[in-house]
Amino acid sequence: MTSLPAIQRFESSTQVRIYRIPCEVFPNFIGYVYVVLGAGEPTLIDTGSGYGDSTKHVLDGIQAVHDDFNEPITREDIKRIIITHGHIDHFGGLVHLPKNSQAKIGIHTLDRRVITNYEERVVVTNRLLRFFIQQAGVPSELQAQLIQYFNFSKKHTQSFPVDFPLSDGQEMDGMRFIHTPGHCPGMVCIAIGNILLSADHILEKTSPHQSPETITRHMGLHHYLESLDKVSRMGGFDVALGGHEGPIHNVYQRIGEIRRGHMRKLDRVRGIIQNAPDPLTTFEIAKAMFRDAKDFHLLLAIEEAAAHVEYLYEHGELAVSNIDEVEIEDNPPLRYRLV
Ligand SMILES: [Zn+2]
Ligand SMILES: [Zn+2]
Structure with a gap:
């Protein structure tokens, strides 16, 4: 098992205490949940994945906030749980936390169904993903395998009721929700x-994963870049605390780095297509961009490449070259050339 980082305490300019609690959401992959005290009722932000020891880490962490930081709080005192976005490493712990009927659960409207209609959504998304994988030109012998990677870990949770929706600009006891779609449709920063x-909108080291809007609406690079700009324009943040990795002390510089990284990837896609003798599928572009990607990472690589291809296509830089096939076949791979 990976050893967990220490719990860290932060205090905002508005005297709200924020405790950063680590949990191992997947093997060797650390996520952070936050206990927020002094902003209305005691609030837990995110819940871990529910996988392995993740829930135990969250509960031990809340206990440590009491024992090591002298906060008068136990797990029963948590009256509100806010889910930042509908990814399983952030909400999967919901069903595993001890029943605390007083804790009300909130998530942005666009991710609400992920929690309230979980089983349905897995099936529907599977279907959209199959369509996407075919359209991307993934070889048929690889297709089923990639779907399986997508379904990994999906069995650890189930539908759960949500008590209140979150919306952009909403204020709640000194917390303000900022809707930042892109990495996930209903992503909120607080x-x-x-x-x-x-x-997962802004992380310290990793450029948050992008997936095309073809699979899920309100995702995609166009939304993501707009959401980066939205946070940039707000100003006044001295530190950002993400769902993974370390605290970010240079928030605006980090936003600039992530943005430039995407501009480089867009350039890379343009170059790969330009230098190829024939029009390329998204799968071929992904293989050229991420040569070593395997297994689950290959699925992520295809999604990441597709988000960039989609962005260029939407912005009029690419054209589909095999429209004759598209006209008569059900779902042929799309082949792209530069306009
Ligand atoms: Zn995450
Ligand atoms: Zn995420």
């Missing part, structure tokens, strides 16, 4: 004074 809980 502003608490000079601290931004940036969830």
Whole structure:
């Protein structure tokens, strides 16, 4: 097992105490949940994955906030759970936390169904993913395998009722929700004074994963870049605390780095297509961009490449070259050339 980082305490310019609790959401992959005290009722932000020891880490972490930081709080005192976005490493723990009927659960409207209609959504998304994988030109012998990777870990949770929806600009006891679609449709960042809980919208080291809108609406690079700009324009954040990795002390510089990384990837896609003798599928572009990607990472690589291909296509830089096939076949791979 990976050893867990220490719990960290932060205090906002508005005197809200924020405790950063690590949990192992998947083997060797650490996520962070946050206990927020002094902003209305005691609030838990995200719940871990529910996988392995993740829930135990969350509960032990809340206990440690009591024992090591002298906060008068136990797990029963948590009256509100906010889910930053509908990814399983952030909400999967919901069904595993001890029943605390007083805790009300909130998530942005666009991710609400992920929690309330979980089983249905897995089936529907599977179907859209199959369509996408064919359209991307993934060789048929690989297709089923990639779907299986997508379904990995999907069995650890189930539908759960949600009590209140979150919306953009909403204020709640000193927390302000900022809707930042892109990495996930209903992604919210939470502003608490000079601290931004940036969830998976802005991470310290990794450029948050992108997937095309073809699979899920309100995702895609166009939305993501707009959401980066939205946070940039807000100003006033001294630190951002993400759903993974370390605290970000240079929030605006980090936003610039992530943005430039996507501009480089767009350039890379243009170059790969330009230098190829024939029009390329998304799968071929992904293989050229991420040569070593295997297994689950290959699925992520195809999605990431597709988000960039889709962006260029939407912005009029690419054209589909095999329209004759598209006209008569059900779902042929799309082959792209530069306009
Ligand atoms: Zn995450
Ligand atoms: Zn995420």
